[in-house]
Amino acid sequence: xxxxxxxxxxxxxxxxxxxxxxxxxxxxxxxxxxxxxxxxxxxxxxxxxxxxxxxxxxxxxxxxxxxxxxxxxxxxxxxxxxxxxxxxxxxxxxxxxxxxxxxxxxxxxxxxxxxxxxxxxxxxxxxxxxxxxxxxxxxxxxxxxxxxxxxxxxxxxxxxxxxxxxxxxxxxxxxxxxxxxxxxxxxxxxxxxxxxxxxxxxxxxxxxxxxxxxxxxxxxxxxxxxxxxxxxxxxxxxxxxxxxxxxxxxxxxxxxxxxxxxxxxxxxxxxxxxxxxxxxxxxxxxxxxxxxxxxxxxxxxxxxxxxxxxxxxxxxxxxxxxxxxxxxxxxxxxxxxxxxxxxxxxxxxxxxxxxxxxxxxxxxxxxxxxxxxxxxxxxxxxxxxxxxxxxxxxxxxxxxxxxxxxxxxxxxxxxxxxxxxxxxxxxxxxxxxxxxxxxxxxxxxxxxxxxxxxxxxxxxxxxxxxxxxxxxxxxxxxxxxxxxxxxxxx
Amino acid sequence: xxxxxxxxxxxxxxxxxxxxxxxxxxxxxxxxxxxxxxxxxxxxxxxxxxxxxxxxxxxxxxxxxxxxxxxxxxxxxxxxxxxxxxxxxxxxxxx
Numbered sequence: 001x002x003x004x005x006x007x008x009x010x011x012x013x014x015x016x017x018x019x020x021x022x023x024x025x026x027x028x029x030x031x032x033x034x035x036x037x038x039x040x041x042x043x044x045x046x047x048x049x050x051x052x053x054x055x056x057x058x059x060x061x062x063x064x065x066x067x068x069x070x071x072x073x074x075x076x077x078x079x080x081x082x083x084x085x086x087x088x089x090x091x092x093x094x095x096x097x098x099x100x101x102x103x104x105x106x107x108x109x110x111x112x113x114x115x116x117x118x119x120x121x122x123x124x125x126x127x128x129x130x131x132x133x134x135x136x137x138x139x140x141x142x143x144x145x146x147x148x149x150x151x152x153x154x155x156x157x158x159x160x161x162x163x164x165x166x167x168x169x170x171x172x173x174x175x176x177x178x179x180x181x182x183x184x185x186x187x188x189x190x191x192x193x194x195x196x197x198x199x200x201x202x203x204x205x206x207x208x209x210x211x212x213x214x215x216x217x218x219x220x221x222x223x224x225x226x227x228x229x230x231x232x233x234x235x236x237x238x239x240x241x242x243x244x245x246x247x248x249x250x251x252x253x254x255x256x257x258x259x260x261x262x263x264x265x266x267x268x269x270x271x272x273x274x275x276x277x278x279x280x281x282x283x284x285x286x287x288x289x290x291x292x293x294x295x296x297x298x299x300x301x302x303x304x305x306x307x308x309x310x311x312x313x314x315x316x317x318x319x320x321x322x323x324x325x326x327x328x329x330x331x332x333x334x335x336x337x338x339x340x341x342x343x344x345x346x347x348x349x350x351x352x353x354x355x356x357x358x359x360x361x362x363x364x365x366x367x368x369x370x371x372x373x374x375x376x377x378x379x380x381x382x383x384x385x386x387x388x389x390x391x392x393x394x395x396x397x398x399x400x401x402x403x404x405x406x407x408x409x410x411x412x413x414x415x416x417x418x419x420x421x422x423x424x425x426x427x428x429x430x431x432x433x434x435x436x437x438x439x440x441x442x443x444x445x446x447x448x449x450x451x452x453x454x455x456x457x458x459x460x461x462x463x464x465x466x467x468x469x470x471x472x473x474x475x476x477x478x479x480x481x482x483x484x485x486x487x488x489x490x
Numbered sequence: 491x492x493x494x495x496x497x498x499x500x501x502x503x504x505x506x507x508x509x510x511x512x513x514x515x516x517x518x519x520x521x522x523x524x525x526x527x528x529x530x531x532x533x534x535x536x537x538x539x540x541x542x543x544x545x546x547x548x549x550x551x552x553x554x555x556x557x558x559x560x561x562x563x564x565x566x567x568x569x570x571x572x573x574x575x576x577x578x579x580x581x582x583x584x585x
Contacts, residue, residue, distance in 0.1 A: 200546060339581075344506065348503075360507060
């Protein structure tokens with residue numbers, strides 16, 4: 001019974017809760033048991049079992065009175081520990097937020113709660129969402145449930161690695177993630193699940209611990225495209241508390257999933273065929289192209305000429321914004337304080353001890369590129385190249401409706417690999433970063449297995465606020481790929 | 491331009507980040523590598539291109555000029571590391 005309940009999709013659990021086949025408490029308990037049995041994955045930083053059971057009981061009470069709140073009432077979800085949750089410790093994967101218990105709730109989690117969703121706990125992540133392997137967390141790395149492989153534990157990807165591992169290992173029916181340069185899509189690819197980064201402005205950033213404010217965007221991580229559509233509809237929407245939140249209507253994303261791709265124009269960007277691309281990645285990409293063609297889509301080449309400059313642009317813009325955002329961690333108002341004789345010493349001691357190596361590196365790079373004498377050469381230049389990258393996409397979308405690419409250049413690698421050189425690690429995001437810089441919606445769909453038997457995803461990119469077309473095409477890929485492999489630990 | 495130890499020290503001070511002397515050389519190497527890598531942007535012709543500060547609309551939304559939240563001293567101080575009475579407390583800054 002337990003394992004059956006954890007293997008449902010959100011859509012099927014919703015229908016069965018409505019039909020009275022089981023209660024929200026039973027569904028929640030099954031997932032809490034699974035979480036308890038999967039602690040070696042280290043997917044959760046904080047488990048909120050009591051809270052979850054209480055909210056599940058409230059959900060059952062509502063349903064029994066005929067007052068269910070909607071499609072998510074009683075659905076157990078995991079929340080990336082970057083979303084502030086009222087009364088529940090929030091860490092951002094960092095030592096510097098020691099003991100921080102937010103007195104407020106992020107807009108996205110408040111919306112999920114108002115829709116009746118049950119929070120199971122807060123998932124592990126790279127520190128301040130900075131990383132592609134979930135190895136920079138103060139709370140230790142997360143293990144990918146698809147591992148170990150060749151005797152080594154694998155990374156789940158990052159930064160939403162705990163959320164991706166939890167969804168893949170059937171510890172929750174869905175999870176929230178956040179994506180600044182690929183942090184939803186790359187772990188989704190590594191763990192064999194669906195993850196969508198919506199258009200910048202689609203989901204409110206209020207109450208999400210800030211990394212790079214012009215790039216950060218929340219999104220759902222699920223085991224089906226339909227589930228991503230259901231969850232996204234509840235997470236999205238205008239919020240006056242986020243000045244960059246878009247005042248656009250939220251469509252019925254789930255309805256888009258069934259629409260098919262006949263006549264849809266799909267672009268293949270020539271510049272993504274990078275030197276040294278693994279043949280299995282290129283093969284899967286061509287397979288995806290063929291699947292969409294067979295489903296009735298029209299395929300054509302497009303050019304995104306500034307693609308090769310996207311990573312360098314990102315690694316100026318994101319650290320610059322991060323160095324500014326992370327200035328707030330000063331040991332005065334919340335979190336860790338390490339004493340010093342003077343105010344400056346207290347700041348330096350607190351920040352020196354509270355931030356891990358990757359965060360320190362990015363703060364220093366960001367501080368440097370924003371400092372007097374270097375601002376124009378680095379930061380302003382990067383903002384101009386960013387404009388060219390966005391223009392490339394705008395021109396491509398004059399010709400096509402959606403763009404198909406691989407999600408990541410490889411399958412999941414071993415914990416500890418790529419750790420010696422920061423730039424090698426940054427290359428993981430080569431296919432996801434351009435979308436983030438342009439603020440466009442992008443989804444990763446599990447499409448096949450690598451030669452080592454590990455999941456690989458394909459990415460679909462759409463026009464601003466056209467998640468519906470992205471989801472339509474994603475559903476077509478999902479149907480054709482028929483990805484039904486499951487992880488060893490799930 | 492490669493960064494040296496003294497450059498790392500001054501950037502770290504700007505960022506109010508304690509960096510131990512023993513870490514300076516390694517950090518100088520890593521940061522110089524990253525900077526050298528991002529310098530590839532110099533080859534892109536950006537003449538006449540406006541810098542992109544945000545993908546959202548250039549005009550910020552306006553809202554009614556009214557107090558909508560705040561004023562809760564207990565909530566504001568609930569996470570303070572060492573508050574004194576109703577205040578955040580820091581080391582003495584004025585002699």
